[in-house]
Amino acid sequence: xxxxxxxxxxxxxxxxxxxxxxxxxxxxxxxxxxxxxxxxxxxxxxxxxxxxxxxxxxxxxxxxxxxxxxxxxxxxxxxxxxxxxxxxxxxxxxxxxxxxxxxxxxxxxxxxxxxxxxxxxxxxxxxxxxxxxxxxxxxxxxxxxxxxxxxxxxxxxxxxxxxxxxxxxxxxxxxxxxxxxxxxxxxxxxxxxxxxxxxxxxxxxxxxxxx
Amino acid sequence: xxxxxxxxxxxxxxxxxxxxxxxxxxxxxxxxxxxxxxxxxxxxxxxxxxxxxxxxxxxxxxxxxxxxxxxxxxxxxxxxxxxxxxxxxxxxxxxxxxxxxxxxxxxxxxxxxxxxxxxxxxxxxxxxxxxxxxxxxxxxxxxxxxxxxxxxxxxxxxxxxxxxxxxxxxxxxxxxxxxxxxxxxxxxxxxxxxxxxxxxxxxxxxxxxxx
Numbered sequence: 001x002x003x004x005x006x007x008x009x010x011x012x013x014x015x016x017x018x019x020x021x022x023x024x025x026x027x028x029x030x031x032x033x034x035x036x037x038x039x040x041x042x043x044x045x046x047x048x049x050x051x052x053x054x055x056x057x058x059x060x061x062x063x064x065x066x067x068x069x070x071x072x073x074x075x076x077x078x079x080x081x082x083x084x085x086x087x088x089x090x091x092x093x094x095x096x097x098x099x100x101x102x103x104x105x106x107x108x109x110x111x112x113x114x115x116x117x118x119x120x121x122x123x124x125x126x127x128x129x130x131x132x133x134x135x136x137x138x139x140x141x142x143x144x145x146x147x148x149x150x151x152x153x154x155x156x157x158x159x160x161x162x163x164x165x166x167x168x169x170x171x172x173x174x175x176x177x178x179x180x181x182x183x184x185x186x187x188x189x190x191x192x193x194x195x196x197x198x199x200x201x202x203x204x205x206x207x208x209x210x211x
Numbered sequence: 212x213x214x215x216x217x218x219x220x221x222x223x224x225x226x227x228x229x230x231x232x233x234x235x236x237x238x239x240x241x242x243x244x245x246x247x248x249x250x251x252x253x254x255x256x257x258x259x260x261x262x263x264x265x266x267x268x269x270x271x272x273x274x275x276x277x278x279x280x281x282x283x284x285x286x287x288x289x290x291x292x293x294x295x296x297x298x299x300x301x302x303x304x305x306x307x308x309x310x311x312x313x314x315x316x317x318x319x320x321x322x323x324x325x326x327x328x329x330x331x332x333x334x335x336x337x338x339x340x341x342x343x344x345x346x347x348x349x350x351x352x353x354x355x356x357x358x359x360x361x362x363x364x365x366x367x368x369x370x371x372x373x374x375x376x377x378x379x380x381x382x383x384x385x386x387x388x389x390x391x392x393x394x395x396x397x398x399x400x401x402x403x404x405x406x407x408x409x410x411x412x413x414x415x416x417x418x419x420x421x422x
Contacts, residue, residue, distance in 0.1 A: 001374070010342030018345065018378035061370060063337075068320055072327060081331035085367045087374075088391075089337035091398045092320040099407060101399050103323070104316055109279055109303040112314070116283060120292035126274075126300035131221030134229065140420045148400075156296045159272060163212070163298075167229035175403050180299075182403065185396035187302045188312050189359075192386050192393065193419070196310060200419075207420045208404070208411075209351045 004029060004059025006052050006074050008039050011089055012065035020046040029055025052077040061085045068092045068102065110150075110180035123151035123160045124180040127187045129169075130194055130202035138168035145205035148183050150174040172208055215240060215270025217263050217285050219250050222300055223276035231257040240266025263288040272296045279303045279313065321361075321391035334362035334371045335391040338398045340380075341405055341413035349379035356416035359394050361385040383419055 001024045005016045008030045020026045020043050029052040030036040036049030048058075056062055056078035066074050068090040092103040114122040126134075128148050138145045147169045151157045161171040174183060186206065194202045212235045216227045219241045231237040231254050240263040241247040247260030259269075267273055267289035277285050279301040303314040321335040337345075339359055349356045358380045362368045372382040385394060397417065405413045 001370075003374070011337065011345065014342050014345035015337065015378070019374065022377045024374075024377070061374065062331075064324070071320070071324060075324065075327055078328070081328050084331045085370055086324065086328065086331045086333045087337065087371055088321045088324050088333055088335050090320050090324075091338050091395055091402075092323075093399075093402075098402050099399075101395060103318055103320060104396060104399070105314060107314055109282070109301050109314055110299045112303075113275070113282060113286065113297065113299050113301075116286055117289070117292050117297065120295045120297045122297045122299055124299050126222065126226065126298065127302050131225050134222065134225035140422050143420055145420065159212075159296055160298055163214070163230065163235075163272065166233045166235070167226070172404075173409055174400065175407055175409050179400065179403050182396040182400035184302055184312060185315060185393040186400060188304075188310075188315070189385065189390065189393035189397060191302075191304075191309050192390055193383075196386055198384055198386050200421075204419050204421045207418050208415050209354055209356070209418045210411075210415045211351050 004055035004062040007065035027058035063087045105181040108180035121156035125149035132202040144170040146207045148174045150179040152177045215266035215273040218276035238269040274298045316392040319391035332367035336360035343413040355381040357383045357418045359385045361390040
């Protein structure tokens with residue numbers, strides 16, 4: 001396949017090298033065409049480099065691997081894109097921090113609940129797993145289903161982690177309560193996978209897999 | 212531990228039964244106290260049932276396992292909650308559908324990109340995995356790191372799935388492009404786990420685990 005890659009950073013260079021090694025033709029495009037050419041020369045075969053416009057023109061598939069803030073600018077450099085497949089791997093992070101989304105929530109159910117009961121200690125947990133898994137078993141082969149939890153007070157979080165572990169699940173600390181802004185959409189992803197058009201059914205878990 | 216459980220539905224009943232079986236004292240509260248009592252009687256030991264207010268009063272830890280639309284109402288029935296730990300497992304789903312969040316995104320980077328290049332076919336992919344994993348290896352023991360992808364055109368999605376599989380990753384179809392609203396917050400969760408206060412580092416993947 002002919003794959004244009006816009007961006008020579010960590011994502012674009014890594015994916016391009018892997019695809020080139022598998023025999024696909026890769027063309028990296030950058031605002032600094034010399035950098036793209038150098039990257040291409042570092043690859044044994046199937047790679048070339050140049051401008052962003054050239055990368056768009058080259059690929060039947062184009063990987064958009066710029067920072068989000070540069071994505072719109074990059075797309076303006078593209079010629080006609082009819083029928084081309086654009087793989088978007090950007091995330092709309094705020095320009096000055098990777099810790100917030102520019103397009104995203106500004107609150108969550110958990111934060112609203114915490115606001116309504118200011119003296120209690122709220123921990124978000126168990127929202128990313130189907131009840132069916134709780135009613136059947138936390139074990140998937142040798143792996144325990146993960147339960148993400150987040151909150152602002154260590155002692156409360158430790159207690160909840162113990163209650164998760166007690167019944168055979170693996171607690172995964174997901175940081176402060178504000179991160180419910182990411183756990184609640186994860187639940188919606190789980191619903192889409194299990195109950196939506198993807199049709200996976202409820203018997204799965206979302207796990208953090210480490211080496 | 213003394214655990215109050217507000218809600219006798221699928222989540223509340225399942226978690227309560229497991230905690231009771233592990234020797235915790237469980238008290239279910241419901242707007243229908245008789246239903247809560249019947250549920251408690253179905254459990255061999257360590258369980259009782261009654262009103263929502265009683266469940267809040269009973270627990271040092273209280274699991275809030277109502278639908279989101281009933282959560283605020285339930286909290287109003289609570290007495291003083293000082294120091295109590297509230298486990299929030301609700302998701303702010305719209306009342307008439309489980310397929311949208313009430314508190315959540317109304318767009319995504321992917322949808323904005325698709326709008327700006329209407330003739331191209333945009334597929335969201337590779338946004339939920341650290342570049343470090345791409346530069347090292349997709350294999351975590353015997354498991355392949357999952358790459359979620361979503362888009363609106365089957366042929367474009369199939370092509371991207373092939374490109375994911377080609378380089379050793381496992382593609383996971385996450386439905387239509389609109390679901391980038393959930394994949395982009397998942398990326399932010401990944402960032403929080405890897406780079407944020409949780410401090411897990413970048414060498415992990417988020418996988419769908421099935422039996």
